[in-house]
Amino acid sequence: MLSCREVTRLVSERQDRTLSFGERIALRLHLVICEGCRNAAEQIEFLRRAMSRLAAHGDQEPR
Amino acid sequence: MGFAHRRFKPRPRARRMSPDFRSQIESLRPYLLRYASMQLRNADTAEDVVQETLLAALAGEEAFAGRSNLRTWLTGILKHKIVDAIRRASRERPVEAAESAREAGEIEELFDARGHWEEKPEVWENPDGALEQKQFLGALEQCLRALPARTAEAFLMREHLGLETAEICKELGVTATHCWVLLYRARMALRRCLEENWFGAARRKRG
Numbered sequence: 001m002l003s004c005r006e007v008t009r010l011v012s013e014r015q016d017r018t019l020s021f022g023e024r025i026a027l028r029l030h031l032v033i034c035e036g037c038r039n040a041a042e043q044i045e046f047l048r049r050a051m052s053r054l055a056a057h058g059d060q061e062p063r
Numbered sequence: 064m065g066f067a068h069r070r071f072k073p074r075p076r077a078r079r080m081s082p083d084f085r086s087q088i089e090s091l092r093p094y095l096l097r098y099a100s101m102q103l104r105n106a107d108t109a110e111d112v113v114q115e116t117l118l119a120a121l122a123g124e125e126a127f128a129g130r131s132n133l134r135t136w137l138t139g140i141l142k143h144k145i146v147d148a149i150r151r152a153s154r155e156r157p158v159e160a161a162e163s164a165r166e167a168g169e170i171e172e173l174f175d176a177r178g179h180w181e182e183k184p185e186v187w188e189n190p191d192g193a194l195e196q197k198q199f200l201g202a203l204e205q206c207l208r209a210l211p212a213r214t215a216e217a218f219l220m221r222e223h224l225g226l227e228t229a230e231i232c233k234e235l236g237v238t239a240t241h242c243w244v245l246l247y248r249a250r251m252a253l254r255r256c257l258e259e260n261w262f263g264a265a266r267r268k269r270g
Contacts, residue, residue: 003174003177003178003179004174004178004179004180005170005173005174005178005179006178008247008251009247012243012246012247012250012251013243013246013247015246016221016228016242016243016246017228017239017243035183036180036183036184037180037184039183039184039185039186039187040184040254042187042190043184043187043190043254043257043258044250044251044254046187046190046191047222047250047253047254048222049191049194050190050194050200050203051222051223052222053194053200054101054200054203054204055098055101055223057197057200
């Protein structure tokens with residue numbers, strides 16, 4: 001069973017590398033039962049959208 | 064001898080440069096500067112890479128011919144110049160062990176001894192709606208500026224320049240594992256910073 005700390009690490013790393021089959025299963029199992037990690041995972045994934053929005057924003061309004 | 068010969072070589076590219084092309088390129092300077100400034104904390108370095116990009120573009124008008132989007136082409140050149148600047152700076156910069164330990168500690172304190180949350184992350188109210196607010200993007204920029212230099216560098220190379228991890232590791236001269244650690248720390252710190260300064264604050268206000 002993964003700890004919440006390990007889950008946040010894998011949620012981050014899956015944006016940078018392909019997780020192993022075992023990692024994906026363990027991650028999915030944990031996220032099903034852990035609300036805190038689900039929230040954290042959504043927030044970590046949101047950062048990527050936020051960064052592309054920030055770039056687009058700079059595009060429209062050069063400072 | 065070789066130099067003397069080279070000096071008298073004709074420069075067809077420069078001769079054919081159109082004033083129109085030059086002004087089109089110039090008009091994109093503010094955009095390029097903004098793009099570079101997001102990645103590079105040093106304003107002089109950002110100015111330098113933009114200048115190098117504009118010069119390279121002027122010299123390479125022929126290379127552009129036939130491509131549809133000038134801005135995309137210039138951004139591509141700029142990315143290379145930015146990565147060059149990071150590589151140079153990264154060689155000169157000492158590894159900050161104390162800062163690295165502090166970052167690791169900041170993540171540790173979120174969890175108990177068994178690795179469970181000390182305080183469970185709560186839901187963020189309509190985060191994608193926040194993306195439409197100028198103030199939110201300002202808060203995000205503040206959070207980015209609060210990251211330690213090396214961590215911010217890795218994160219922005221990934222999320223702003225859109226580089227693959229392998230390339231980031233190569234340029235920063237670190238292992239893949241260390242790269243993932245830097246990106247993990249950046250994301251955890253940004254998540255926490257946005258929670259404290261934006262989403263958590265909004266939640267508390269609602270009561």
